[in-house]
Amino acid sequence: MHLVAFSAEHFRNLAPFRLEPHRRFNILEGRNGQGKTNLLEAVYLLSAFRSFRDGRNRELVAFGQERATVFAEIVKKGVSRTVEVAITPKGKRVALDGKAITSLPDELAHLSVVLFGPDDLVLTKEGPQLRRRFLDRAVYAVSPEYVNELRAYGVALKNRNRLLRQAQEGRLDPAVIAAFEKELVAHGARVMLRRLQFLESYRPHFVRVFSEITGGELAGGITYRGLGKASLADATVADLEARYRAVLDEARQTDLRRGFTSVGPHTHDLGFTIGGRPARTYASQGQHRAFVLALKIAELHRIHDAIGDYPVFLLDDVSSELDEERNAQLMRYLDSAGGQVFITTTDRRWIHLTGDTAVWRVAEGRVSAEVG
Numbered sequence: 001m002h003l004v005a006f007s008a009e010h011f012r013n014l015a016p017f018r019l020e021p022h023r024r025f026n027i028l029e030g031r032n033g034q035g036k037t038n039l040l041e042a043v044y045l046l047s048a049f050r051s052f053r054d055g056r057n058r059e060l061v062a063f064g065q066e067r068a069t070v071f072a073e074i075v076k077k078g079v080s081r082t083v084e085v086a087i088t089p090k091g092k093r094v095a096l097d098g099k100a101i102t103s104l105p106d107e108l109a110h111l112s113v114v115l116f117g118p119d120d121l122v123l124t125k126e127g128p129q130l131r132r133r134f135l136d137r138a139v140y141a142v143s144p145e146y147v148n149e150l151r152a153y154g155v156a157l158k159n160r161n162r163l164l165r166q167a168q169e170g171r172l173d174p175a176v177i178a179a180f181e182k183e184l185v186a187h188g189a190r191v192m193l194r195r196l197q198f199l200e201s202y203r204p205h206f207v208r209v210f211s212e213i214t215g216g217e218l219a220g221g222i223t224y225r226g227l228g229k230a231s232l233a234d235a236t237v238a239d240l241e242a243r244y245r246a247v248l249d250e251a252r253q254t255d256l257r258r259g260f261t262s263v264g265p266h267t268h269d270l271g272f273t274i275g276g277r278p279a280r281t282y283a284s285q286g287q288h289r290a291f292v293l294a295l296k297i298a299e300l301h302r303i304h305d306a307i308g309d310y311p312v313f314l315l316d317d318v319s320s321e322l323d324e325e326r327n328a329q330l331m332r333y334l335d336s337a338g339g340q341v342f343i344t345t346t347d348r349r350w351i352h353l354t355g356d357t358a359v360w361r362v363a364e365g366r367v368s369a370e371v372g
């Protein structure tokens, strides 16, 4: 799957552009603050309909403008489609093949995109939030309908939190809260099941890639951490509902005191291990980098399994953060795998690709093809 045409208007600091990206490697080169990440963000928007940066979609609109649009023509398994996303004062508008879509259908798999950026480089070190986001995005890439399940869970969570606060303020009898938890438990269990099923299929790729990258000295591991210590492998939806229900029962008094829900998928985490020990506290710098590199490459493999094609791979300035050896491994992988790649850099000397490459210069928001 790849973009054959790509354009945008009033998107962040980018001057209106239309380009025909290379089928394989697109290097976006420019100094700091020129708009390189913004370009990747525009591609990402076409897949996820939101940014990978924190913040609101409104912020994507160029200062002083009303509306931003991003458009691409995508070829997927020989079939060409178009997708357009507009950010307007009235919200987001999405059109597939020129037809507006109002809800998010399963065919959202129109464009799979994987981002490898600065946030990923600290996945093994920082708190659980980044890892949850990594997991949720990875699940979404292979099961787009997951976005609806996650949203339903979020709504149920908000509702329970509201009830907890009402009870705190004495406007609600705390005894009734348990009766309102059915939705939360049902949606929560579904979210957990998706994540667990994803991990089962993803883990073998990760273990293999990590071993390849590190020469097989120590095994890399990933576990799902949530709902207590017992393993959740092979759990059914009914098991997960029962477990979640039990944990909620236990937490209710604390939650009532605090005014928010302290248990459930929104608090869960991934456990990363190297040689059976927590990566966070035991891994060397090189091992941390090997780990995140393996996480990302495994994600591409997993998506390839799911859709029979490589996703569009966006690399935001990672080469300068990886050491020479890891960077060389990344480049070797990119050369050996298929798929379209967009890679930003301030200095092209970091990028050693033998495959066909187009270079785009990004300067003060203007994108131009480099000739020669």
Ligand SMILES: Nc1ncnc2c1ncn2[C@@H]1O[C@H](COP(=O)(O)OP(=O)(O)OP(=O)(O)O)[C@@H](O)[C@H]1O
Pocket (backbone or CB within 6 Å): 011, 012, 013, 014, 030, 031, 032, 033, 034, 035, 036, 037, 038, 039, 059, 060, 061, 062, 063, 317, 346, 362
């Ligand atoms: N809505 C907006 N309208 C106009 N300009 C914006 C908007 N949002 C961000 N910018 C500008 O975009 C620029 C940042 O672009 P971007 O993050 O793509 O830079 P970059 O080339 O990736 O730089 P670096 O190499 O430092 O990562 C900043 O100058 C910022 O002020």
Ligand SMILES: [Mg+2]
Pocket (backbone or CB within 6 Å): 036, 037, 038, 316, 317, 344
């Ligand atoms: Mg950037």
